[in-house]
Every structure is written in structure tokens, then in C-alpha cells.
Amino acid sequence: MDISAFQPIEAITADTPEEADRLRGLAVEALDYIQSFVWCPPLRQVLLAYGIDGVIGLFLVRFAEPAGGVDDALWVVSGDVPPAYFVTDEAPTPLEALTTYCDLMDGWVEAVLDDGDLDEAFPVNLTPTPEHAVALRAQLGFIRQLVSNQSLHGQP
Template sequence: MPLQAAPDVSGFQLAPDLTGDDAEDSALLAEMARDAEAYIASHHWAPPIAQLFLGYGLGGVLALFLAHFSRPLPGGRDEWLWVAVGDLPPAYFVTDAAPTPGEALGVYCELMEDWADRVMAEEDLSEAFPVEVAPTREHAELLLGRVDFIRKKLIPLA
């Protein structure tokens, strides 16, 4: 199976060298880059990250990074993953169905909605993306509120 095509990162900033017009936002995004690296490194299957690119970020709220690994992930095809971190559950996912930051944020929303909907319906979570909070109605409602914010306010800007 051939390796996935490299995503277009021409408009992205390389982390951790994140700079912008707002020093506080840049510092928050640099901290979020470290969070994304730590989140991925916490998974035993993850090879070292060779490069981390900022695809979209709102400091302290949500950052979407594109991680390029030093070697393919187990399975031998993927070298790139999107990584979302912030004031919400972190997640990683492949780039195939989401080549742009806006599409990637849409995938993130779908993963989180699926989890929250299953929690609200008291369904089995074994097929849902693992969200690292207790599967309570309160957490599901909070997550659905954040997903709604991302869909209405952030995706149109990505």
C-alpha cells in the first residue's frame, strides 16, 4: 500500500516557531503545540514527530495541528495526522478525508458529536472515538455546545 500523499502545508506555520500579531495568542498557541506533541507521544504506537504545523488556532480555545511523523504509523501508510487540542477533548485523525483545516475541524466535530450522541442515548461507546472524560450527560452537553461553537464560528474562518 503506497504512502499517503503529503498535505499542502504551504500556508501553515511550523511549530513551535509560532508568531503572529498578538504575542499572548502566539504564546498560547506555542503551549498548545506542546500539548499536541505530548498528547500524541502518550500513545504507544506513535513514532516521533518530525514536524508539527499549525493549521488553525485560536489561542487557549482550539488549535489544529498537522503532525508529520519521522516514519509511517503502524500499518505503514500514514505519515501525517491532524491533532486537535484546546479547551476541549484532544483528538487525532487521518488526513485522507480532511485535506484542509476547515474539513479537519468538521471531522473533529463529527467524532465528538458521535461520542456525545452515544452518551446521551446511553449507547455503547466501544465504537466511538475515545474521549478522555467520564461519559456523563453533563459532559456530552458541554461537548455538544463546543461543537456547535466550532461549526458556527470557527469552521467558516478556517
Template sequence: MNPPVDTSSFQLAGVPDPEEDARLAVREEEARAYVGSFAWSKPIREVLLAFGMSGILSLFLFRFEEPIRWEGEEDIELWVIVGDLPPAYFATDDSPNPGEALETYCVFMEDWASRILNGEDLTGAYPIAAAPTEEHARMLKSRLEYIRQEIIPIVGIEGSDDNQRN
């Protein structure tokens, strides 16, 4: 099992805008429902807002009461992303901070979109609950470009002292 993600740089309490806080609370409920829809889901110990812009995306760290076991692995924490893009969850192994979690999300989604645009098979791609159309792939690529250019630089990525594991 991985060491816990350091949450010291997380947004946690939202923003000082009551309307945005309310929208982020809705995003949290969306993320809880998404995670709860899977058979592997365990009781949730806590959900922490790592980064949120409610109209675009919200990144949460889910911590579970007991480990989730799959394919020889075990995870007590998962990243969950919801928003105006396909929702996703993934382990914290290779994404120990919010910036790296956002980049991991982009890599998974980029693979799906590229396969669609190149006419390739989706076997092995991250499963996305959207029709595999060129229109959806282009829309997703546009959102990923925005995340990489505008959001990840704000959040930070590897090498930043306040974004490292304990």
C-alpha cells in the same frame, strides 16, 4: 499513503500577538505530549499550526519521520486537535484541509456525545478521556456547535481553492 496536505493556507507562524503566540506554543507542547503518549507514536519531523485560537482549540498537522502503520493503513501525517475540549488525532485521508479536519473532529465528538445523551453503548465511538456523563456530553455539544458556526466558516472547507491538496 496519502499525498501530503497542502499547508499554504495554514496559520503556521501564529498571530501577531506575542501573548497569543506564547499560548499557542503551550498548545503545541500539549499536542506533542498527547501524541507522544501513544505506543504507536513515531519520531516527529515537524508540527505545523493549521489554525489556533488558544483559549478554544488549536489544530496541528503532525508529520512523522516514518509512517505509522495500523490496520493495513499507513500514515505519515496526522491531524491533532487540543484545547478546551477533548484532544483527538486522526488521519488526513478524508480531511485534506483544516476546515474538513475540524468538521471530522466534530463528527467524531458528536457521535460520542449523542451516544451518551441517547443512553447508547460507546463501543466503536472515538475514545474520549472524560467521564461519559450527560453534563460532559452537553458541554461538548455546545463547543461543537460553536466550532461549526464560528470557526469552520473562518477556516473554510471543501471547495476553496486555497484549501486543497497539492
């Protein structure tokens, strides 16, 4: 995985100082989320891979020792979307990671709207109501549009 364009969270830069502060806030949310799990090993490095001010932050979290003896890094998403973590194996680039995030959340949306089995869906920290599912679907559409635009103009 090429991480040369990623930014260490302690050195996040953006178009304005205020935007950089908000992206650092998303980093704090991502750290709080991943470190809330008892299995989370000590962190070695946290990098901003992609961020949209106030909307979404995609972070590569690298561990000092493999989580569960397997994963030495995970993607973590935070922002104005439900937080999530997932492995990097199937999504080695930010573009693929954002697509994976949308696919995971889509499973939850479909389960909620179709009265399906939420035990089979990715766990989402929202009350499973049609209103939440529709709102999340709209957010995912926005993220997918960003991904589509980025794939036409170079990766995030």
C-alpha cells in the same frame, strides 16, 4: 495537501506575543498527547494549521516514518476540547479536519446522551456523563460556527 499557510510550531506568530505563547502551549498539549501513544514514531515536523487562542489548536503532525506503516501524517487537536488524532485522507484541509473532529466528537455525545454503546464511539477523555456531553455539544457548536464563517470567508 497545501501546507504553505501552516506555521511550524517553533515559529508560531499571532496578533500578540501572548496569543502566540498560548498557541505554542496548545502545540505542547498536542505533542504530549500524540507522543503518549506507544505506536507514535519519531516526529519530523509539527505545523499549526489553525488555532484560536485558548480554544482549539489543529496541528498537522508529520512523522519521520509512517505510523503503523501507513500514515506519514495525522491531524491532532488540542485545547479547551478533548484531544484527538485522526487521519488526513478524508480531511485534507483544516476546514475539513475541524468538521471531521466535530463529527467524531458528536458520535460520543450522542452515545452518552442516548445511553448508547461507547465502544462504537470515538474514545473521548471525559467521564461519560450527560453534563459533559452537553458541554461538549456546546463547544462543538462554537467550532462549527467558526467553520461555517471560515467557509464563507476563505479557509483557515
